[in-house]
Amino acid sequence: MSRLFKERQIYHRSDGVVHFISMSSKTQIALAIVVGAALLWVAYASVNVVFKEQIIVAKENDFRIMETGFSKRIQDAQRAYDDVNSLNGIIQQEFDKAMREISARHQMLENTVQRKAVIDQSISTLSEGLAQAGGPNGQKPLNGNRVMVDVQPSEPTPRQSRTSKLRKEAALESDRRYSANSENAITANAIDTMRNAAADLYTEQILLFASVEQRAMQEIDELRLVLATTGVSPERLITPAKISNTALAQGGPFIDPSIDIGSPKYFQRANRAALAVDELAALQKAINHVPLSSPIVGSRRFTSGYGIRRDPINGRHSSHHGIDFAAAWASPITATAAGIVRFAGTRSGFGRTVEIDHGNGFVTRYAHMNRISVKAGQKVKLHDKVGELGSSGRSTGPHVHYEILFRKKPMNPSRFIEAGRYVFES
Incomplete structure (x- = not known):
C-alpha cells in the first residue's frame, strides 16, 4: 500500500506565487476510497437506470399473473356459489311442490x-x-x-x-x-x-x-x-236430498289447479x-232417530208380547200393538231415543201416557204411568226420564205398555230392542 500511495506534493502557481499541498499516504487512501465509492455508486445508478424499465415490466407481469389467478379463483368461487344457489332453488322447488x-x-x-x-x-x-x-x-x-x-260372508x-x-x-x-x-x-x-x-x-x-x-x-x-x-x-x-234447481247444483272445496x-x-x-x-x-x-232401547233401564220382566193375545181383562182374543214390561212400582220410565214430547197426559184405556216424536216417522208411546215427568214440546235424549211406572188406565197391575209407530203404523217393539242388542253387543 505504501508503494502505491507514496507521500506526494501538489504544486500550484498563481500570480508568481508557488503553493504546494502535501498529501500523505492515509489521505490518498481515504481519497481513493471516496472516489471508488463514488464510481461504484455511479455504476450502480447507471445499471439501475438501464434495467429499471425491465424490472418494472417484470413486476407488472407478475402482478398481472397474480391478478389473473385471483380473478379466476373469484370466478370459480362465484360459479360454485351460483351453482349451490341454483341447486338449493331446485331442491326448494321440489320440496315446496311435494x-x-x-x-x-x-x-x-x-x-x-x-x-x-x-x-x-x-x-x-x-x-x-x-x-x-x-x-x-x-x-x-x-x-x-x-x-x-256375521254381517258379511267369509272373505x-x-x-x-x-x-x-x-x-x-x-x-x-x-x-x-x-x-x-x-x-x-x-x-x-x-x-x-x-x-x-x-x-x-x-x-x-x-x-x-x-x-x-x-x-x-x-x-x-x-x-x-x-x-x-x-x-x-x-x-x-x-x-x-231434494234439489230444487239442478242447473245451479254445484259445489266442492276450492283446489288450486297448479297443485x-x-x-x-x-x-x-x-x-x-x-x-x-x-x-x-x-x-x-x-x-239415532230409531228407538232401539227398552223403556225401563233397570230390572224388569217381559209380561206381554206384540200381536194377537188373550185380553187380560175379559179373556177374549185381541190385538196388542205394543209390549208390556213389569217392574217395581214407580220405576223410572225413560225415552228409548232422542226426540220431542208431542203428548203428555191421559188417554182412554192407556191412562197416563207420554208420546215422543223421534223424527223420520217414528213415534213411541209409554202408557199406564203412575206419574208423568215431562211436558208436551219438551226435548228429550236417550234414557231421559219421562215418567214413573204405575197401573193407571185399563191395567191389571204395575207395568208399562210400550208402543212404536212408524208412519202411524204399529211396529213390534221387541224387534227394535233386539236390534239394539246388535249395536252394543257386536
Missing part, C-alpha cells in the same frame, strides 16, 4: 277421517246408552266383543293378503308418479331421497283411504242389518272413501 301435494292430500284424508271419527263417536255413545238397558229382560252382555250376527281373500295387494298397487302407482329423474346429477341423490319419502307417504295415504272405506263399509253393513232387523228398510229412512295432488286412482280411492263415509253418516243420523 309439501303442497302432501298437504292437499293430507287435508282430504284428514277431513274424511275426522268425519268418520265423529260418526264412530256418535255410534259409540249410542252403543253405551243401549248397553245400560241391556236385553229385553234387562240382561247385560256377558261378552262385550261377542258378535251377534275368499284374507285381510292381510288384500292389504298386501293394495300396498303393491299403491307402490307401483307412486313409483310411476315419482319416477322422473333429476336433470342435475348433483341434486339427483337429494331429490330422489325426497321423492322416495313422498312416494312412501303417498302409498300410506292411499292405504289409509282404503282402510277408512273398508271400515265404513263394514259399519254400513252392520247398521243396515240393525235397521233390517227392526222390520224397517233402510231405504225408507235414508232419502236423497297436482294425485292421480285419477288416488281421487277414485278418496272419492270411494268419502262416499262410504257419507252413507255411514246418513245411516248413523237415521239410526
